[in-house]
Amino acid sequence: MKIDGACQCGAITIEGEADPEKTQVCHCTDCQAGTGSAFRVSVPVPGATFKMTGEPTLFLKTTAESGRPRLQAFCGKCGSPIYSTSPGEGVQPSYMVRVGILRQREAFVPRRQNWFRSAQAWVTGLGGVPKNEKAAAG
Numbered sequence: 001m002k003i004d005g006a007c008q009c010g011a012i013t014i015e016g017e018a019d020p021e022k023t024q025v026c027h028c029t030d031c032q033a034g035t036g037s038a039f040r041v042s043v044p045v046p047g048a049t050f051k052m053t054g055e056p057t058l059f060l061k062t063t064a065e066s067g068r069p070r071l072q073a074f075c076g077k078c079g080s081p082i083y084s085t086s087p088g089e090g091v092q093p094s095y096m097v098r099v100g101i102l103r104q105r106e107a108f109v110p111r112r113q114n115w116f117r118s119a120q121a122w123v124t125g126l127g128g129v130p131k132n133e134k135a136a137a138g
């Protein structure tokens with residue numbers, strides 16, 4: 001399906017095509033540090049369909065838990081993670097776009113969880129944690 005999205009400040013926008021069935025969660029410690037959260041949710045977007053406006057800040061993470069170097073792109077103004085891809089010149093075969101920046105984020109339900117050995121123990125029990133519909137009072 002067609003997707004589009006933007007970082008929090010709007011300096012970077014993306015468009016492309018993605019298959020919701022390929023939505024995945026990554027619990028690796030790089031993703032925990034890179035999101036400031038417990039896990040990352042991404043979906044692959046073929047390079048042939050991927051379009052972007054704005055210039056993301058790039059960070060080459062050479063010690064990924066997988067052992068493969070990955071280029072991490074994020075907005076240098078607001079910090080929103082945008083995608084990761086393989087390092088190299090020109091258009092890459094695939095971009096792992098961060099689902100939280102997509103306007104269609106609700107269609108992208110995770111189908112797989114990777115690096116579960118480093119998952120935070122509480123992630124499977126989140127449904128039982130008391131919920132506020134908006135921000136906590138006080």
Ligand SMILES: [Zn+2]
Pocket residue numbers: 007008009010011012075076077078079080
């Ligand atoms: Zn931004």
Ligand SMILES: [Zn+2]
Pocket residue numbers: 026027028029030031032040115
């Ligand atoms: Zn990861």
